[in-house]
Amino acid sequence: MVALKTHRISSDEETLYHSTEISIGNKVIKTPIRAIEPKLITANLDLHSSIKGVNEIYKVLNENRIDQIISDTSKQSQFNKDLVRLASKTTAQEITLFFAEYETTNNSFPKEITLEYLSDVCHGNSDIIIPPIISKIDKKSAYPYDEYKHFLRMFYEKIEQLNNKPVGGIIPFIPYAYMRDLANFYLDVGVNFFCFDFEGKNPLVLKDNVRTFFRAITQEESLSNCSFYALNANPGKFGDIASAKDILSFGFGFDILGSNHRRRAIPASVAKLKREPKVRLFNKQAYSYHNCREHEVANIYSPDSSIQVNSLKGESKYYRFKKAYNMEQQGFETLQLKQIIG
Numbered sequence: 001m002v003a004l005k006t007h008r009i010s011s012d013e014e015t016l017y018h019s020t021e022i023s024i025g026n027k028v029i030k031t032p033i034r035a036i037e038p039k040l041i042t043a044n045l046d047l048h049s050s051i052k053g054v055n056e057i058y059k060v061l062n063e064n065r066i067d068q069i070i071s072d073t074s075k076q077s078q079f080n081k082d083l084v085r086l087a088s089k090t091t092a093q094e095i096t097l098f099f100a101e102y103e104t105t106n107n108s109f110p111k112e113i114t115l116e117y118l119s120d121v122c123h124g125n126s127d128i129i130i131p132p133i134i135s136k137i138d139k140k141s142a143y144p145y146d147e148y149k150h151f152l153r154m155f156y157e158k159i160e161q162l163n164n165k166p167v168g169g170i171i172p173f174i175p176y177a178y179m180r181d182l183a184n185f186y187l188d189v190g191v192n193f194f195c196f197d198f199e200g201k202n203p204l205v206l207k208d209n210v211r212t213f214f215r216a217i218t219q220e221e222s223l224s225n226c227s228f229y230a231l232n233a234n235p236g237k238f239g240d241i242a243s244a245k246d247i248l249s250f251g252f253g254f255d256i257l258g259s260n261h262r263r264r265a266i267p268a269s270v271a272k273l274k275r276e277p278k279v280r281l282f283n284k285q286a287y288s289y290h291n292c293r294e295h296e297v298a299n300i301y302s303p304d305s306s307i308q309v310n311s312l313k314g315e316s317k318y319y320r321f322k323k324a325y326n327m328e329q330q331g332f333e334t335l336q337l338k339q340i341i342g
Helices: 063-070 073-087 112-124 145-160 175-187 203-220 246-252 294-300 318-341
Strands: 004-011 018-024 027-030 053-060 095-103 134-135 170-171 194-202 226-234 240-245 279-283 288-292
Touching: 004 318, 018 318, 053 063, 053 073, 063 073, 063 112, 095 112, 112 145, 145 175, 170 175, 170 318, 175 203, 194 203, 226 246, 246 318, 279 294, 279 318, 288 294
Parallel strands: 053 095, 095 134, 170 194, 194 226
Antiparallel strands: 004 018, 018 027, 240 288, 279 288
């Protein structure tokens, strides 16, 4: 099996910021780094090569959708063609991570054939095999932790039947009381790559869970031998100017920042303001997001971007370019962080 190796290059003495070299075979990256979404790349839109190294492919599935894929060859072909199209936008030197979000119904975990398909699609499209994210669990009642851990155990058993790749772990927003046990479970499996799913929440809200997970890891393994990925982190509050909470996750000890794929409910007080077309742009000097009207875009726009400023104007077309712009700017900031950390 190809091993995932980590080497801590340097650490900031006063914070949890650090730089790590992660290698899988001949693929080597240096963190901190911003993951790139290949789906944003087109013939007319690309990002600067200096920020590339990690690709994030994210698919939302449920039992009905999977039943259609595995029972209809045309739907299976369509789904696989899309994955091939996304993979074609990556290079052999980059690390690609595939995340499957599985939406539950009535807290039911995937049945046998669904689990088998999920293990196959995760194995076939990722350099590190990461368990599916189980979403839409009803958290008003007791969290079904035993059922969740059984699901993880069965997933890894499926993977072991055909595995030649390193495995990772997913850490959902579960009660604090279970975090230590989950950490020990993953260590027993042999995981040293951990993805925290912030479920669209501010990372500060889950800082206690992150801290106790890290503490549990250090009792059995050095943190310098592990890598940490922040996924679905809330980019910040609504408003004209908001602190960029997502990129601050590097300060919690994370190596890689992924994207947020969770839609947030818009507060009624903000919904009226959002009717006016605005572009939400990341300002790396201020570590904040700015909601800009079209005539204000140039004031925030950074000239180092690969994306033309006019591409960020116009309500109908700006979304893809805006997301790519913010991703690239965060990528540039990670380059600066690497220089500062050493």
